[in-house]
Amino acid sequence: MTHEIGDYKTYSLAGTDQEVRFITNVLNLSPGQSILDLYCGYGRHAIELAKQGFEVTGVDATQDFLDIAAQKAQEANVNITFTKEDMRELNYVQNFAAVINMFAAFGYFTDDENANIIKLVVKALQPNGLFLIDLLNRDWMVHNNLNRYWRHPSGEYVLTYKVELEKGIVTMKRQLINQVTGTKTQYQFVLRAYSLPEMVKIFRSSGLSVLSTYGGFDGRSYSSETPRMIILAKKNP
Structure with a gap:
């Protein structure tokens, strides 16, 4: 479990265990199904998901993080494909049952580029695939x-x-x-902090339907008073 201190404590007290528990609960996938951890960092979520039997691919643009992730995956004795890639250049076609994008890893580019990333995510999803994105709550x-x-x-x-x-x-x-x-x-x-209506608009234009919106990894409902804006969406038929 990660340890967090200081002023950030109200933003996330969950730690990796609760975060992964939340991810698996809302995705409700079966072991063996494929998950893309988009901008996986040093692999906190990817490794724990692989331990639960999911087929995990981790993508990040920072090689230092991927090196740490690969080392920790080896220590955990799990098999994960880690790839250095800019999310604007994703090139998967219906490879994954779900894509996750955790800890404010979205919004680093222009509005057009950010919107196109969502389209690339949809392209990477299998029919009826799920997209779970964790964003900073701009209002909070x-x-x-x-x-x-x-x-x-x-x-x-x-x-x-x-x-x-x-x-x-x-x-x-x-x-x-x-x-x-x-x-x-x-x-x-530098990243763009989107509002919920803005994200819903981007999702709809990209072929996603929003299923649920959460305010934290404890499953609370989203509001302007919640620290996070976690959106679960489904690829349209």
Whole structure:
């Protein structure tokens, strides 16, 4: 389980175990079915899903994260395909029963590019496939501090985020520290924080129907007062 401290504690107290439990409950898939973890980071969710018998593919644009994910998957004795790829260039055709996109990994490009990513996700889904996306709740962010800190269970890696919001644009500064070597790798991202009506519009134009919207990994209903905006959608026939 990850450990989180500081002002971010109200945003996610769940940890990996509860997050994966939520993911498997809402997707309601059978072991052996295929899942794409889109921008998988260092594989927290992908590894746990693979342990449960799902066929998992992890895609991320950051090689450092993929290297960590591959190492941890090997230690966990699970077989996961990890691929370095820009989500704007996904090239899967009906490969997956579900695609998941966790922890604000969407919105880093122009509006047109972001909308096209959703179309590529739909293309990657099998008929009636499911898409689960976890987004920052823009309304909640206005009144809350989003800085966060994670320590990997092994203690080897620490990941910190500093987040600023202004006029719907989020600036996210991410730092990965190897506690053993002292190596620090820094990234800065700017992303577009979408409202729920905006996401519903993008989904509809891409061939997705929204099934449910949640405000947290505890399954609470979404509102302007919930820290997250987690949307479950289904590929239209």
